[in-house]
Amino acid sequence: MDKGVRAERMRGARGVYESNRKKIIATQDVCGICxxxxxxxxxxxDLMSATxxxxxxxxKGGHPSDIDNLQLAHRKCNRLKSDKLVNVVFVGNKKNEINNRDLPLSADWLSE
Ligand SMILES: [Zn+2]
Structure with missing residues (x-):
């Protein structure tokens, strides 16, 4: 696959995510986590704003842009959830350690 086609496809996937994200925000009113x-x-x-x-x-293998894999959530809930995702996942029978504690945290509200 040449680079131009590849870039085109990536833009396409991004576009699907953006339009599905807008759809979720327009149609859902309740946080899917809490x-x-x-x-x-x-x-x-705001920590309670919509994401x-x-x-x-x-x-963990979830679809990046499929609307069935997206839900409305509070920013705070989303961050708490992703912060817990220090996990081992299996891709086929290959073990991968996923650690996203490297994500920047802007506040220490997690420690309550
Ligand atoms: Zn919530």
Missing amino acids: GEPVDKSLPYT VDHIIPIA
Whole structure:
């Protein structure tokens, strides 16, 4: 596959994710993780603002853009969930350790 075609396909996948993300935000009102309503008027800097969560994380083989793998979630819930994903996954019979604790955390609210 030449580079141009490859880049084209990646843009395509990104476009699907973006349009599905907008669809989720437009059609869902409740956080898929904690079950509480999400206030979509909050700015993205607010911990309770709306984000779109991957139900099965991409790192665990979840689909990156399929609407069936996306759900509305509070930013806080999404971060708490992803922070717990220090896990071993199997791809075929190959063992992979996934550790996303390397993600930057901007606040220490996790320690409560
Ligand atoms: Zn929530």
